[in-house]
Amino acid sequence: MIGVDVLIIGAGQAAASCAARLRAEGFDGSIAVLGAEEAPPYQRPALSKAYLTGAIGRERLFLRPEAFYPDNGIDLRTGCRVTGIDPAARRVILADGGSLTWSRALVLATGSVPRRLPAAIGGDLAGVHVLRDLVDADGLSPALEAGRRVLVVGGGYVGLEAAAVCAKRGLAVTLIEATPRILQRVAAPETADYFRALHHGQGVDLREGVGLARLVGDAGRVVGAELTDGTTLPVDLVIAGIGITPDTALAEAAGVALDNGIAVDAECRTSIPGIWAAGDCASCLFEGQRIRLESVGNAVDMGEAVARNILGAGLAYGPKPWFWSDQFDVKLQIAGLNIGYDALHVRAGDRGARSHWYYRKGRLIAVDAMNDPRGYMTGKRLIESGVSPDAALLADPTTDLRALMRA
Ligand SMILES: Cc1cc2nc3c(=O)[nH]c(=O)nc-3n(C[C@H](O)[C@H](O)[C@H](O)COP(=O)(O)OP(=O)(O)OC[C@H]3O[C@@H](n4cnc5c(N)ncnc54)[C@H](O)[C@@H]3O)c2cc1C
Structure with a gap:
């Protein structure tokens, strides 16, 4: 049985950052990164954006050149699924029957799994897709032929981005969202209004407050959809963008405490000593x-914070949330988290730039910036430095954003 000092399960963003940071900090012990997918660590965001439109190729997705891992003494094993963890023996079991031990730290960086439409309503028919990994994107892309009819289920960011790509590629797109509006979970009604108008303007048939009752199949392939409002639609393919769940199966089976994902403390430790977690699979404070x-x-x-803390830095991890989404010719950039906001201020900038500023009890907590990189950067800096500009000044388009940092 082979043993390493630090063992990382998952070979995505968090895992790659953790391994690279360990080396950057001068750690000279052995590191193994075990990933279930065949591909080396890559960036997922492009899967519903530039990669799916065909604007960028596969090689642009990879986070590091192939040689980076061996050159840095990182034993990257792709196509290697971990099926069990024995914390007492500090050992993981692999799908091929092998096993590996760790001596210093085990890092759980297993990401998340896409929710799928239930088989009972036709979710297992051919032509029904999800979009989580490269295999999904490569399976979906050839089906995006101009003129075909696609139903996108779910009006979150992945669903909206997929709808935009499909429309750009000439498909007839219907998007349904079961809750009263798109982006219900993540953004203000004003941001939803902006993106609804954008999609309508590009010919997407966007329907809110309408769910999927069932998919209709013919010889095992999807050919139609029945919606909860009684409407029926002929469809050639379906993309389900109905969210994800943190991939906690391994952790749970090993007895690691869960709470909306793998619960970690301020330093990203799980409930079991020597086991850490980072990324989509982990919930933090x-x-x-x-x-x-x-x-x-x-x-x-978080991957980098785990690396530093494994080496004894003892740093509290403080998320500095930021996110982006590309839809048609709009780049949305988000800084901060809008949880519990009680006021929203809209700022219209030059050449279609627009930003939505979220306040809670007078404190600036988040900004959504549409084609407005300056609004985004200013908002991010203000939030990080705890400065909350006067709302009237902010909403005034003649106010120089740079001056807000000093206001
Ligand atoms: C289509 C799409 C678009 C997105 N767009 C954006 C965006 O615009 N902006 C943004 O900030 N974020 C975006 N995200 C989210 C972002 O990609 C994720 O938050 C990020 O990849 C999380 O990194 P991670 O390392 O936690 O997990 P992942 O990158 O998902 O990596 C986890 C890896 O662990 C592997 N794994 C799981 N279980 C095992 C096991 N038992 N054994 C071995 N390996 C295992 C998985 O196969 C996977 O490869 C998008 C995601 C998707 C899918």
């Missing part, structure tokens, strides 16, 4: 609340 962030920024920062 933010302003006294336990939250889980599904973003690249969090995966990278």
